[in-house]
Amino acid sequence: MQPTHILRLEGAGLAAVATATYFIIGGPIWLFVVLALAPDISMLAYLGGNRVGSTVYNTFHTYLAPATLGVVGVWSSVTPFVLIALVWAAHIGVDRAVGYGLKYPTGFKHTHLSGDTDGNAPTGNPTELVSNVAGERDN
Template identity: 50%
Template sequence: MTMQPKGRLRDSLSPILRLEGALLGAVCIWLFAGTGFSWWLFGVLLLSPDVTMLGYAAGPRFGAIVYNAGHSWIGPVLLAAVGHVAGSPLVLALAFIWGAHVGIDRALGYGLKYATGFGHTHLGLIGPAAKA
């Protein structure tokens, strides 16, 4: 069973986490702009991490694991490190796009998922779960 903070504690952290996401997303967009790659690449790939939602076809627990793997900061940071060490501007650009997606999602209130269902996030309830 996954425990999550209730009521005021979670609600008091959500605006901070959303602002943090917005700022990190903005930094990733700014860093992408410095790579010189086309904004078409950015636009085409920006929503690609949402493919991880398909994991929910195998159930909420597996779906949460797959979704969270594609929506945590771990992936973009590691990819940026690889791009930096390898001296690959393309890999860096991909990391910044991925990071922008994560930041924008956080800013909009789409947090990491609990195994209890897609609508149960570390930022609060979303979608139909919020209306229940």
């Protein structure tokens, strides 16, 4: 099995667990619906260019932030933090399951889960791509 398939399955599993946990602990459906796409507001950062956009997008699409928020919520008994963290983690899991990955600064469609690139973005090893564009200005 390809690593991208494993990562997609992992995302689907986490989305399912986070969603189930959210509803098991009594999270309201209206809040889930309201928050489900909230992390995607980070895409607006692409108005500042690919480098800024990818940095902000990735910050809101890694599990570290919702995991931290969830731990703080559990530790301090602040249920809304836990609910937000679970919806946030579910969102990231669904993104991974359908193939939306973390973004490289070479373009919005160039992710760790896909070989797609934006228009003139070079193809190849993502590590090389990042170092190749390190000194270049964003479009």
